Amino acid sequence: MNSSSAVPDVPPTAAERRRWARYLVDERAEADVYRRLAGRRAGEERAILLALADAEGRHEAHWLDLLGGEPSRLPRPGIRTQTLGWMASRFGSIFVLALAQSAEERSPYDDDPHASAAMAADEKVHYEVVRGLAARGRRRLSGSFRAAVFGANDGLVSNLALVMGIGATGVAPQLVLFSGVAGLLAGALSMGAGEYVSVRSQRELLEATEPSDYANATLNDLDLDANELALVYRTRGMPEDQALVRAREAVASAQQGTAHPGEPLAARDDDDVVGSAWRAAISSFLFFASGAIIPVLPWILGLSGLAAVVLALVLVGIALMATGAAVGVLSGAPPLRRALRQLAIGYGAAAVTYALGLAFGVTLG
Template identity: 60%
Template sequence: MSNQSATEPTRAQVQRWRKYLADEVAEGAIYRTLAQKKSGQEKQILLGLAEAEARHEAHWRAKLGEHAKPVRPSLRRTILRFLARNFGSVFVLAMAQRSESNSPYRDDKDATAQMAADEQVHEEVVRALATAGRAQLSGNFRAAVFGANDGLVSNLALIMGIGATGVSSTFVLFSGIAGLLAGALSMAAGEFVSVRSQRELLTASRPTQVTLTAAPNLDLASNELVLIYKARGMSDEDAEHRAAERMGLFTCDCNPAFSLNPEERAEELESEHEELGSATGAAATSFCLFASGAIIPILPYIFGLGGLAAVAISVILVGIALMITGAIVGLLSGASPLKRGLRQLAIGWGAAAVTYCLGLLFDVQVA
């Protein structure tokens, strides 16, 4: 009887191992699906992760034996498979990173130490794969979250403060519309000025071709041309060599570093220009993002509601929007979507509560 109990898994073990098996099958499918959309080294890395998950799958199949029946994977893995098939890899990799970091193998004696170590390594591999996607999203994503949240929080706080004074629903509505337009225009104007000013600064830093037009008439002994190259970051020796070459005294490829291409800096600046985008586009994006958030708090008033009903619905709608934006931030950063959502919610509702309390101090009781 003791031998049977030692070899026959308990019901709890069977259920746990089946869950592990289903998750390993799902994770392997996720990595293979992502690999189909990639090429080169990234494709090979994803296929390597899938092979590792297959080894883990084989471990649990061997442990289960005749009990290895198909079961549904966890909700997280199911969502990941859906995202892997239909959306960009950055969201999938961010969620996969979190899944790998929460592996139960390190605390489960039925999993081998190698499997637990594999999961730790997988987290770092997925983190590295997700880095490029996060870098590409970081600037635009930050602006999107900032713009939408600013609209949500500022307009909710505005209408809560105005509404608490006892004014009519119509007054609250027009205050909200004014807040939407004022905030969106302010954001657009600020973004336009910021991007335009930065582009002008970059343009002012672009090297000119004065070294070509002025070189024939310069005196090398006076060092004016040498000063240009020193100002561009060359050492004394490099600058003197480049100046002499530019003036046609000799041509030498003995050290290509001495003959720094002046167009390289111009290409770098042009790349920075492209990354900034256009001032008009940035302004339009900021306007739309702020307005998309700011319109949510006034939706109940637009549809004719008033009083506490309008306030309650506005607070709920903004709360849902804040939870969604916070959850997306959490997903992309590999953190808990719930915690990030609750953080956004606390900040937004906290600001609205402050202005509401201030509004109560100025209760005008308009009939």
């Protein structure tokens, strides 16, 4: 990019210089974030992040040219960028990439006449690059994160609804506490058992659908030109002509006593994809329990009545918004919107059961 071509024909105003200085600081801060992230990565991801930092350096040079050199005073980076840098140097997590993705999406260069078209295009490409890097982390995290968020939110919402409903009937605080603890154990055990069955069933299904070595020992007895091995490859989605070639290669290799050069018939190991059923069960139990204990805390602390209900609502509200915001950050969506959605779902369920509890309390009374 030839940054000198963007030098204005008329002297810049003070407001323009302040804006350019802000852009300069932001570009430097973003480049620093990418370098810090690269320091915690290796291989291809490290190279990609360093390339992004270099690109931000080119943008930095553009604003330096417009400013006529390094200004004597520069504004401080924004709080968001400072937070990104702090997180990148200490965690290097998927959260940093997700936040960087959101920052790249909000580039102001499309509407700024002093930013070149190439710079605006760069920012869009940077968004896609960071999105791709974040997607890698999301795929690695998706299974465990899904279990954590689903389990914790299920515990929060279901046990809040339970204690609200029971408490609204006017029963003694000890009964509300007992109901909450029982709901915690029952729900956590149910989640753990369900996750175990789910993962175990998935493993068994994959084992049933993977290629086997049942026919490997007989490959050298097949006719080289007319054999059904090609049908095996066709069932796996290979075109007929390619399947026939692969089958002939396999039979010829078996007859010559050499290794099979084509696709192996033996089953592949899917343990890393599916994971351990017991590990999934224990994780789901703990995640649910960690969420379900929060609505019960006020009664564990000895509170009762309205004070316990209000404290339970506040604690659960904070937890729901935190998990919702985390989902929003990781998915690249607005965190506040996701947080409010989680809060509305949780409080909505609690309101329904509380109303039912009041109705039953009046009836029993």
